[in-house]
Amino acid sequence: MPTLSVVDAAPNPRGRVGVVGLGYIGLPTAACLAGAGFEVIGIDVDPRVIEAVNAGRAHIVEPGLDELLSAVVDGGRLRAVLAPEPADIWLIAVPTPVGHDQFRTPDLSYVDAAADALAPVLKRGDLVVLESTSPVGTTRRMIERLSAARPDLRFPQDGRPEAEVDVDAAYSPERVIPGRTLEELAINDRVVGGATPRAARRAAALYRHMTSGELLQTDDRTAEFVKLAENAFRDVNIAFANELSMVCDQVGLNVWEVIRLANHHPRVSVLTPGPGVGGHCIAVDPWFIVAQAPEAARLIRTAREVNDGKPDFVLAKIGAVLEADPQAVVACLGLAFKPNVDDFRESPSLDIARALTARYPGRVICAEPYADALRDPGELVLKPLPEALETANAVLALVAHDEFRALPRPRVPVVDACGLWK
Ligand SMILES: NC(=O)c1ccc[n+]([C@@H]2O[C@H](COP(=O)([O-])OP(=O)(O)OC[C@H]3O[C@@H](n4cnc5c(N)ncnc54)[C@H](O)[C@@H]3O)[C@@H](O)[C@H]2O)c1
Incomplete structure (x- = not known):
């Protein structure tokens, strides 16, 4: 041949x-x-x-x-x-x-x-x-x-x-x-x-x-690092947005409004905060750089830590809602690592839903349009979206799937970690 x-x-x-x-x-x-x-x-x-x-x-x-x-x-x-x-x-x-x-x-x-x-x-x-x-x-x-x-x-x-x-x-x-x-x-x-x-x-x-x-030819080691640099760039920028969301929460500001206005600056383009960073790539690849150059890769490591810490922040916010009302049941919207995919690898939303379910048994319902691809739901209680919303009296928005975008903001306490109702 x-x-x-x-x-x-x-x-x-x-x-x-x-x-x-x-x-x-x-x-x-x-x-x-x-x-x-x-x-x-x-x-x-x-x-x-x-x-x-x-x-x-x-x-x-x-x-x-x-x-x-x-x-x-x-x-x-x-x-x-x-x-x-x-x-x-x-x-x-x-x-x-x-x-x-x-x-x-x-x-x-x-x-x-x-x-x-x-x-x-x-x-x-x-x-x-x-x-x-x-x-x-x-x-x-x-x-x-x-x-x-x-x-x-x-x-x-x-x-x-x-x-x-x-x-x-x-x-x-x-x-x-x-x-x-x-x-x-x-x-x-x-x-x-x-x-x-x-x-x-x-x-x-x-x-x-x-x-x-374009097919950009170089040597193998440079090509390996280019990919890592690209994903570390994304991770650092998401960490900035996530950090802003936590700072805004502390000082009582709406982070979505802050970012919307800041992005009118001709040279500013702040990314969207979320419940953390997941998936097979951005949550993983920057560690390859940190592992190879721990002393030099300080910003990259810190960004990883900021993004990895975001689920705890979200858990604390929704935890406060559930503690304030011992009868409250929360609907977690979305478990995938990002909108409109059936990929749950390293998903912070899945981690959050699992941790909540373990902490508040019987008080957490999850709605996920791609749940069929979730191989191991474990203790999670999965329901179709309308049923989840009907049963719950609090909502935690984790993933901005298209299916959720048409929903009006619920008239119950909401923690919106992904800007579904920004
Ligand atoms: N998913 C993405 O969006 C994406 C984007 C860019 C780069 N990458 C990178 O591409 C690589 C693959 O990622 P993926 O998302 O396709 O992974 P994946 O888990 O979806 O697929 C990997 C496949 O490889 C198979 N496999 C494992 N060991 C094997 C072996 N020894 N021989 C033959 N098959 C084997 C698995 O069964 C699986 O089907 C990773 O390094 C990832 O970081 C992924």
Whole structure:
């Protein structure tokens, strides 16, 4: 089978792409590449994912993905398997969480496992692109691991001239926003960092089939840090908004009004406060920087602490309402980590609802339009929105899902952590 060569934009995709990890990033990427004409094999360790994908169904909620999947699966361009089969280009999009230890140590075991799984089927001429958000040096770590498993192949290490490299390696972070993944995959600019310039060019040639955005070539370590810098930027700015909300509460001001007015300044754009910061990315990635440069990354660490502290503030506010009226029952609106997604990872709203339920058993009801995707509701009492509002005599707005936006402000005590009624 012909492999993708060093071209700027190959009009006719040829070659087989293996995408390791079929989650929020890997699955839409695999579907888009298949839609662009590649033969794609999706690899995932979760049999439920394999089953759903091969049936042409997405196991995640993402607008347009079901339609695209069923077209490319029916057309024979995408199939999912549990273990890697030979391919020409590899994309790795597996989780990269942080540990719960005090140093939030990055957990690279999924990347290691993905490298171990694909090493046996690697061959001369392959390109391996890591997409998982990673601490600086992870692509090099992956190369070392692949090299240890395949001493018969030459990898880009130890200053080896690129002409002597058998397997190219690159890093390209993903910037899409869940809920608009397909749209953004097709237009976002992309940073493509090669362990060698050839690897960057080859990876850029692949992505040219997917995006009309700029393909910005650099080295792998720079590309790794760019992604972390982007998410730390977001986190620091959200921390500023969250801190303003707590200061305004203390001095008796409406933070939404303050921000609205401040944002009329031509060079000010304060973000929206919320119940904290969640998800797989912004709440996690800045820790990679802190772990690598703890002395230098003081602002980034403080921002993380401010955002991680916000759920306690929200809990105290709604706790005061429940303490003031021992008969009060509160409806928590939204549990996802942000509006209009079925993603509950690191969700501060979910943490708040769980803590409230534990503290005030029988007095907390939750309404979440995406509750079907919540794998482990535990003790949470989930009800449809109308029933939750009918039963409750206090409301805690946690996530500004579209479904909640049309609601008039309830005539009961409200703690609005997400600006639903700003
Ligand atoms: N979700 C986002 O919006 C987003 C945005 C940018 C970057 N990222 C980054 O992309 C990476 C993937 O994130 P995600 O949200 O797609 O994760 P996810 O949890 O949705 O999907 C990961 C998939 O990988 C599978 N998997 C785990 N180990 C595997 C292995 N060894 N071999 C094959 N499959 C394996 C899991 O079963 C799962 O289906 C992470 O590093 C994340 O930080 C995510």
